[in-house]
Amino acid sequence: MAENVFEVEIPLRWGDMDAYGHVNNVTMFQILEEARVAVFGMPPSSGEPVAESPRPRVHLFETFPDGVQALIAEHHAKYHSPLPYxxxxxxxxxxxxxxxxxxxxxxxxxxxxxxxxLCVSASTVLAFFNATTGTLTRLNKAQRTELESFIN
Incomplete structure (x- = not known):
């Protein structure tokens, strides 16, 4: 594993299988979502974290003010091999x-x-939206620096 790659383990459920006996493509995007939350924590303005909630590995979301939402701008997935349950x-x-x-x-x-x-390679583009003003929120210098520090 490369230094700036976060390894996450996500449990599968029996119901994640489709009629072909492997994990359904829609479920795969839910697996990606769970992995994303495991690394970044709960998106801003969502969920109700408590003291016992897992701490994110990348502390980006907590730097946004209330009212800013993390929105998916793009998803791409390439399926290399079926993933059986x-x-x-x-x-x-x-x-x-x-x-x-x-x-x-x-x-x-x-x-x-x-x-x-390798079963799936995928990517997600996240953008930030201020629900109060109805505008995109730009990353500030500290946020960009934090994110760029994780690029290999």
Whole structure:
């Protein structure tokens, strides 16, 4: 694992399988979402974290004021191999690969937990939206610097 890649394990549920006996493509985006939350924490203006809530590995979301939302601007996925249900946690590598003025790109690689076969490579572009003003929120210098420090 590269230094700036976060390794996350996501449990699969029996119901995540589709009629073909492997994890459904819609479920795959939910797995990516869980991996993203494991690395970045709850998005701003969502959820109700408590003292026992897991701490994010990247402390970006907590730097935004109330009313700013993290929104998905793009999703891309490439399916390399079916991911069968095995009753094991799926390994997901998460990395920050690009930072722009008002967004950043998260890349993922999802592996079969038994064979280590790459099943899916994907990316998400997150942008930040101020619900009060109805405008995009630009990343400030400290936020950009924090994100850029994780790019390989």
């Amino acid at each position: 095995r009753g094991l946690k799926v390994k997901v590598d998460v990395a920050i690969t690009e930072v722009t003025a008002a967004s950043f790109t998260i890349s993922y690689r999802v592996f079969d937990p038994h064979t280590s076969t």
